[in-house]
Amino acid sequence: MQSANMLLRKIVRSSTLPFAARYGMKKDLFPLSRTLSLSLCLKQDRSCEPSEKLDLDEWKKVMKSGLQEEVSETVSEPKELSSLAAARETLEMWRLAGRAVPENISEEQLKTFMECPSKSAKKKYLKYLHLKELHKKNDRRKMEEKRERRLEAQDQTSKTEETKKNSLVCMWSSTMDKAYNWRAAQSMIFGQPLVFDMSYEKEMSLREVTNTVRQIVLSESCNRRSVDPFHIHFCNFKDDSLYHREFIKQYREAWDKLLITVTDQCYTEIFPKDKLIYLTADSPKVMKTFDHDKIYIVGSMVDKSIKTGVSLARAKRLGLETAALPLEKYLLWSTGAKNLTLDQMMHILLTLKDTADWKKALEFVPKRKYCGFVNRPVTELKKTLHLMNTLKLGKGREEVQKQFAKSYPKKYKLK
């Protein structure tokens, strides 16, 4: 043992570890350093072990003593829990275990949770509720901070006492609203109609209907503010449908004051069939210009779950003409669905109406979906590229002339 200790001291002194020297001398009070877990220091270990052993199971004692206090308080028998209460308990346990579960969950949400068909559907729904709650909390926190900062700033400025002089006339937002409403009323009499087809309730889930209604609200507002608004029609709109309920939730009192036409008739009964064009991404026909005499129909559907061909099926069934936006023609598409949201469609149609400029209109397509705008169609560009390649490779002049003639038959006639 003595020799071992001597050896230890030698090793310890020769190394550059900071605690080394002191470890060799002091045994008990100094904390065990990880750097010196040598198997040689048996003597020191044994003296430390008994105190450690006691420590290790102490947490159990602490927990059990805490529990005994609790148990003595609640003497009642554990009752049989109803399924809803049991679900709530399980959710609470999951939250403690660290899964993405919200803290407060209402009865309605709990019922939806129980009705979810599969385990993954349940998980996804809980995660959605959790994130919603988290965002709300963060927003509230940020608002509080902003308010505090504003109060502080106000305190500081009120000390300096400056009077602000403004040469602008005071413009209330209600004045602007009145102006917009006058324009909307004018469009109802003279403007071009635009139809939103509200017959997709059965194909969408509740969440998708909420999203659709939100998009329609946005598109209606941007329509009202434009220079020459459309006259918006909601067709196939049934009273007390999901759509109606969601609209009332979003608009509240303003729903009765909106200057749009709402009807439960189909658009084929209101407008003549030859004037209707159904806009859908699945259509094989590509739109070339905006026609001011035709009436465009947009399907109010959000497809979070893929629904290819549904809107086209509706149009086919009624025998209507269809059209798709020329996204492939004017944009170098990278990744993303070619289905656009309703407010994007509204912006595009409004811009097309005012200026027949595809470049300005297609600005409203999300920038992540494409990587460039081409003024001329992509096929034309490909021909030019091909021509340039042939020139580069140094092929004969006749070859180039032939290709040029093939690509641009009208411009260049072979002599």
Place this chain on the structure above:
Amino acid sequence: VQPPEKPLQAEEWNKLREDFQSPGIFEEVMLNSMIRCNSPIDVAKSLLTHLAKRDGDIAYNVLVKYLTLCVQQRQVSEICDVYDIMKARFKILESGAYNLLIKGLSNSDQWRMALTLLEEVKKIMIPSRTCYESCIKAASRHQEMKLAFELYDEMLAKDVIPTLDVLQSFFDFSRGMKDAELQKELFDILLYLRENQIYPHKTFMRSIKLWFESIPGGNWRGHLTNIKDSGQCPVCNHQLEDSNLTEEEYSNLSERIIRDVIHGTDTFRKTSPQEFEAFQTFVENRLPFDIVIDGLNVSHIKSRRMQCENLFDAVNCLAKENARLLVLGRKHMLMNSSHWKREIMKEMQNKAEFFFAENISEDDTFLLYATLRSGKHCKFVTRDFLRDHKACLPDSLTRHLFRKWQRGHQISKKNVFPLFFSQQPAFRYDCVVQTTGDTWHIPYKDVFEEKYSYQVPRKWLCIQQK
């Protein structure tokens, strides 16, 4: 973060905590790394002691992670202690904790406690697959086969699908036992494989073989073999079941497909009612066909420039022996373009009947309709697996029938160069577990595949009783 190698005191934990970038989640991260590095249990205990002293209570997720560590290191007494504490502190536990507890206890000599836990879980929710499987394996290990089978039946009744692992364990632990009831139960497992068209992998197959051969007094012998094309087993000369469907099954299947797949919810989505009616009249006037070909699918087998020639080769290949062919094309094939030349199209139309659908219609439904209406002998040619159509069918029985019909009636190409199709489909015999009382034929795969694969196994295990 590296966990310490020795138990630390409270001050050292504090120091580590402050050094860490986000002290709020320090405990979780530390325990995660302990689980990953499989550090000794004492280190975790010291962390828990520190937490208990500091807060007076330990959070639930910390307890669960500690439990994971105990289960990983098989510290049974610790598991029991943690369970007692958790039980007293929280009214009910969640599925993760129960899974761990049952798994940990069933691997020890306190496995009966795992069974009581399982009963507790049943009151709250349907127990997960791992719970059941751990209990079944524990029961089998201790030779309580009756209990194991009871649990297995319960599992099936609650629609919890067993893994192949647990089925294999039944065979492993029943080796050498002589019990008529047990034998019947194990035969039931083999029939379960048959009904669900599951193919065992190599180790499972070996386990089955060893069990058969170990039955005292049974005199069963197993051999690995390949079945001949005619459907005869070279070892026992038994003729395997035919892959054709019976009349009743066939009419059932065709009715279901026409109702669910073709009409489905909206005919307009895949085609239009007028087009479909036109097709129906076309087919009814010209029935029966021998082979129906999906034109567009076949033309894409080789490079795109030779689309027309591809289809031409296929038609020539299959038109031997005066077979009546129907080719489903699209309207764009009639336009004289570089891919579809008019002369070749005319030549083909001499050898086969053609139906041209709209360019945007889906033609799979037409294919299925024509093949089913033509009768049981009719086969179809496409490389498509028709998975989306199988998914439209309502119940698993119809889906199995669809698969069986598909195996027997779908022709795929044999070679790419030269393009060669054989008129006979791949399998004359039905590729599924079969028995005749004193023989069992079991197809098996070499490798265990998680997902359902469309490849049919070629190797078989033949077991016969002498």
